[in-house]
Amino acid sequence: MLSKFTVQATIPSLLRTHISQPTRYTCLPAFKKSFSPSASSASISSSASACSGRLSGKKCLITGASRGIGRAIAARFAAEDASCVLVGRNVSTIEKVAAELEGKARHQTRAGDVGDRAFWVETAKELKDIDILVNAAGITHSSLLLATKPELVENIYRTNLLGTTWACQVFAKNMVRRKAGCIINVSSLLGVAGGRGSAAYAASKAGILGLTRALAGEMGQSNIRVNAIVPGYIETQMTDENARAQALEAVPAKRFGKPEEIADAAIFLALNEYANNCIINLDGGLSAM
Ligand SMILES: NC(=O)c1ccc[n+]([C@@H]2O[C@H](COP(=O)([O-])OP(=O)(O)OC[C@H]3O[C@@H](n4cnc5c(N)ncnc54)[C@H](OP(=O)(O)O)[C@@H]3O)[C@@H](O)[C@H]2O)c1
DSSP states (O other), X not given: OHXXXXXXXXOOOOBOOOSSSOXXXXXXXXXSOOOOOOOOOOOOOOOOOSXXXXXXXXXEEEETTTSHHHHHHHHHHHHTTOEEEEEESOHHHHHHHHHHOOSSSOOEEEEOOTTOHHHXXXXXXHOOOOSEEEEOOOOOOOSOGGGSOHHHHHHHIIIIIIHHHHHHHHHHHHHHHHTOEEEEEEOOHHHHHOOTTOHHHHHHHHHHHHHHHHHHHHHGGGTEXXXXXXXXXXXXXXXXXXXXXXXXXXXXXXXXXXXHHHHHHHHHHHHOTTOSSOEEEESTTGGGO
């Protein structure tokens, strides 16, 4: 399996940073062909299935809920009547998203930095009854490791890997006591396949897969399921407008995924009681190339 992925070292690292450092694409591989990016997904509506109410009575905390994949997952969960707690750094943004969610349940917000363990300790004191935790918050940066400032590497690990680890640690404690819970972590194809210019990001996302697998084993007997989604390129702010024009040809589906398609996988993982250590690839076939 690993050897399968070693041939994917040319998977482009097109994810752009959302932290204060300038984005650099000097390390991007050359692409032979171009593609036309599809419209970005700004809508909050869920990719509504005929079903609804399947998460009624469940309390779900979703990080990275202010936009992109986290927001789409919150919208799908809310449409299934889950009560959502939205986490992001900007209070007004997550409150606006919460106000727009559909469904019968009430929603809450918690503004904070997922990489700050104190934020999680405080949040878990107030919210002891989270049934489903979704770790979707993340940042990225594209540059060769040798050209990446140490503080930037640290921030990527802190946000992506430590942020996910702390959230799992604080909420799993209560889940173990209640002998029920579900954790869904968002990794990345770059975490499996690597990709030029993605060392810190890929390492953080590979770490999330290791964390997921270990916790699935540690907590399965306590009726806690821990699963992960491995997206390829998804239409969000994280995928860079300019650089992605070089990559579509590499994706067999000839398009990027939609956040709602990741949300569909999250619903599956939330509902399927036999899914534990289940890692779902959603990359339009890119991992096969
Ligand atoms: N888009 C892709 O192609 C792709 C591919 C593979 C994996 N992923 C993963 O999918 C997840 C969601 O990505 P996306 O594409 O939806 O990205 P996005 O549109 O940039 O959204 C990132 C989210 O993470 C939040 N966030 C970032 N740093 C945070 C921090 N320190 N504390 C709290 N919240 C923080 C942001 O909230 P605020 O900025 O409002 O605080 C925002 O809600 C990420 O983990 C990403 O690595 C994305």
